[in-house]
Amino acid sequence: MDNEEVIMGIIVHGGNARSYAMRAMSAAKNLDFEEADELVESANEELNKAHRIQTDLIQAESRGDKTEVSLLMVHAQDHLMNAMSVRDVSLEIIDLNKKIKKLSGGN
Template sequence: MNTEKIAFDIISLAGDAKAELQAALKLAHQGKFTEAQAQIDKATPQLQKAHELQTQELLTREANGEKLSFNVLISHAQDYLMTTYILKDMVIEIIQLYSIIKK
């Protein structure tokens, strides 16, 4: 798989996960915690798949000596994936706070 395809796949998966996480936050704001958790559960495999692509298709190949083309698209994909992981952590924390506040 070429690096551009990998980058687009990572961006797409992370983008889908980000949308699920944003939906989870909105649901939690409304006090719908079960539905919010379901949205987080939808985001998790998308992030895992993006991470697998990053690890197997980029990091492992390069560690094995393959020279991969590095470009802004790959940089963007890496950045988008990492910020979405951070968003997931923050959404989980914010939802826990909402659950305390809304008791």
């Protein structure tokens, strides 16, 4: 697989993770916590895939196989970090919605 294909893997999986996390927040706003939790799990799976690709690149570089740092690579790393941040925020939003529901008399 060439370098651009590897980088696109990070972008695709990061984008999928971000989308799942955004959908999880929407589900939590609608008090569908089962769906929200499932979507977060899907986001985590996508983040793990992207992270494995990133780890492979880091390990290859530590063995002396240099990876060209291109604008596409920078974009991929940015995409992954953004997805991780959105997932983290989604966990907080879901937790807050659960607490609000509980405090308002919901189970």
